Amino acid sequence: MQIIANGISLGAVLFLMGSGLALLLGAMGVLNLAHGAVYMVGAFVTSTLAVDQGYPLVVAILGAAVICAALGLALERLFRFIPGRPNEQILMSFGLIYVLANLAQWIWGPIAKAPFRISWLEGAVQIGGVSVPANRLAIAVVGFAIALMLWLVQDRTRVGAMVRAGMDDAEMTKGLGINLDRVVLAVFVLGSAVAGIAGGMGGLVLGANTNQPMEVLLMALVVVVVGGIGSVPGTLVAALVIGLLDAFSRDRFPEMSSVMLYLLMAGVLVLRPTGLSGRTA
Amino acid sequence: MQARKLMAAVAATTLTMSFAACATRDDDAANDNEIVIGLVAPTSGFAADYGPEAAQGVELALDKFGSEAGGEKVSVVKVNEDVLDPSQTLERVKKLVESDGADVVVGPIFGSSQQAVSAYLDQQGVPMFTLLGGDVALAGGDGSGFIWPGADKKTAAPLGTYAAEELGYKKIATLGPDYAYGQNAIAGVADAFKSAGGEVSQQQWVPLGTTDMLQYATKLDQDVDALAMWLVPNDAAAFVREYRNLGIKVPLLMFQGVFDPTYQSIGDELSGEIGLNEYNHLLDYPENAAFTKAYDAKYHGIPNQTVAFAYTVTDIFLTGADETDGDTSVKALREELDGKVFDTVIGPASYDADGVAASNRTVVKAIKDGSRYEWEPVKTYENVGH
Known part of the structure; x- marks a missing residue:
């Protein structure tokens, strides 16, 4: 049971990391490799507001979401300079990782921030005889709440229908008079805000450091590959599967734990190239 | 198509990471x-903290x-030492020697990097002064290594001895990173503890790059x-x-404690725990007083171990180079440094004929002193490392 609890809590962190990237990929049809850097900015902003300045965690995370949304807005403008050129977009977003990481190092310094300490999230909660740290529980609650919100937006709203239509056939969607550029902008801002929230919540267990853009990018990519593109349920299931697999492998086969995620990714690519959700962009 | 794009992105990520770090030169190319x-x-x-801190230590020695x-x-x-890809570090060290004309290498920090570059440096005859440990196999014979502050398998041993003989512990568990230095350091503690009659009931190893520590806390055998x-x-x-959140009460024995500035952010969670320092800014030695004063004057603060040992090995290398009139070959430095006792920031220390250092270790206790968290010296073990 402890392994399952550990796996679910890790899965919630992974979902927060991967959901924004999955949405952006689905809506834009291109990888924003700077997604992990946006996560990092969210982590540092939350650290500054909640740990250094003493603002309530909720306020700090909302602040991180707003700043990351603004950052997403700026990034989307940059992507518009090279429309329909995925290779250039990938290279540009990769370059942005270094720009943002170095900016973060300039602003917050090279020393990593320890996992954020929030007094009301200290200690553990007993659930079914299993100890679950309160901060992990909070991450899981926020993760599932965001999953629910994204799913409702994507599946139950007119905007969500536009996003799904754009994912399936962008030209046809535009032909129907839908301003797809504006939809893409909205998704970019939303995805970046979620990355900011992910950074803030993830910082409770991972802290903040300038290597996170790469670490988070790789984990988010694994989640997206396994879960499928642009699918909120697929991303959530993938994150939970990966979290559970990681927890199980670290418990039973610790020497193999580092490669298990990538074996899973390779297996999904071979057996089901479109991911668990089965959706194609 | 999307899968291809993703795979291309992963490949691009890997390639670009490979080219990411590059050497920076402080001066023109070397000459005679x-x-x-x-x-x-x-x-x-x-491990990005190590580089800037080591640079501060080297600069202070040059001053x-x-x-x-x-x-x-x-x-x-x-x-930049690539801690996840030692082959990249090797390529950078080759450039360092062949293009930048390095006469000596200070570092690398990680054992895997040291293993990767040592054969090349041996071949080139360029001495390698490690500052945070190293395997003795890198020194002696044709090896180019000068291992500071002592052999990895010996450096943490006093912690195991102290736990058994002074604290009376009978059974311990261990946790360490799954790479050469971590394994050697933890093995030193475990071997010393077992030699003193203790039992090691569980050993957990954390793979390099692991960020989630919860499972290592939940899996701990608490009957120790x-x-x-x-x-x-x-x-x-x-x-x-994670340990504190889970309310685990098992005392910690922390090799090296936790370095500043991280220690200052978690100090109250470690109050009363026992550690073993190779360096501590509170150590009462004249060279340490001079060093901490120089550090505060230049960088305004308190130095940690990385700074102190980068300073120390650069100081020793420069002392040796001074005595050999600039002959920086491994052979000349070995002969010059062999058996010579240096007054260092951690007290008297020396290198043997193989280039392995012996120096003091200090058992410490986590306390709060005013607004600062400190590792208070409790007991010193002398001449550790060979």
């Missing part, structure tokens, strides 16, 4: 009238010597007298946070 120190330490990734030794000007070239552990500062902070 100049000694070039190549500092190899990580400036990116989970002490007026950037001259053996009648030659001394300059520094800094290179203590957990002996060593992790890099940020990982240690993450582990201790």
Whole structure:
């Protein structure tokens, strides 16, 4: 049971990391490799507001979401300079990782921030005889709440229908008079805000450091590959599967734990190239 | 199509990471009238703190010597140590030696990097002064290594001895990173503890690059007298946070404690725990007083171990180069340094004929002193390392 609890809590962190990237990929049809850097900015902003300045965690995370949304807005403008050129977009977003990481190092310094300490999230909660740290529980609650919100937006709203239509056939969607550029902008801002929230919540267990853009990018990519593109349920299931697999492998086969995620990714690519959700962009 | 794009992105990520870190040169290319120190330490990734800190230590040593030794000007070239890909570190060290003209390498920090570059440096005859440990196999014979502050398998041993003999512990568990240095350091504690009659009931190893520490806390065998552990500062902070959240009461035996500035952010969670320091700014030695004063004057603060040991090995190298009139060959330095006792920041220390150092270790206790968290010296073990 402890392994399952550990796996679910890790899965919630992974979902927060991967959901924004999955949405952006689905809506834009291109990888924003700077997604992990946006996560990092969210982590540092939350650290500054909640740990250094003493603002309530909720306020700090909302602040991180707003700043990351603004950052997403700026990034989307940059992507518009090279429309329909995925290779250039990938290279540009990769370059942005270094720009943002170095900016973060300039602003917050090279020393990593320890996992954020929030007094009301200290200690553990007993659930079914299993100890679950309160901060992990909070991450899981926020993760599932965001999953629910994204799913409702994507599946139950007119905007969500536009996003799904754009994912399936962008030209046809535009032909129907839908301003797809504006939809893409909205998704970019939303995805970046979620990355900011992910950074803030993830910082409770991972802290903040300038290597996170790469670490988070790789984990988010694994989640997206396994879960499928642009699918909120697929991303959530993938994150939970990966979290559970990681927890199980670290418990039973610790020497193999580092490669298990990538074996899973390779297996999904071979057996089901479109991911668990089965959706194609 | 999307899968292809993703795979291309992963490939691009890997390639670009490979090219990401590059050498920076502080001065013009080396020549016969100049000694070039190549500092190899990580400036990116989970261990990014080490590089800037080691650079501070090297700079302070150069200040002490007026950037001259053996009648030659001394300059520094800094290179990023890739802790996840030692082959990249090797390529950078080759450039450091062949293009930048490095006469000596200070570093690398990680054992895997040291193993990767040592054969090349042996071949080139370029001495490698490690600052945070190393395997004795890298020194002696044709090896180019000068291992500071002592052999990895010996350096943490006093912690195991102290736990058994002074604290009376009978059974411990261990936790350490799953790479050469971590395994050797933890093995030193475990072997010493077992030699003193204790039992090691559980050993957990954390793979390199692991960020989630919860499972190592939940899996701990709590039927032990203590957990002996060593992790890099940020990982240690993450582990201790999980440990405290879960309410685990098993005492910690922390090799190296936790370095500043991370320690200052988690100090109250470690109050009363026992550690073993190789360096501690509170150590009462004249050289340490001078060093901490110089550090505060230049960088305004309190130095940690990485700074102190980068300073120390650069100081010793420059002293040796001064005595050999600028001959920085491994052979000349070995002969010059063999058996010579240096007054260092951790007290008297020496290198043997193989280039392995012996020096003091200090058992410490985590306390709060005013607004600062400190590791208070409790007991000193002398001449540890050979």
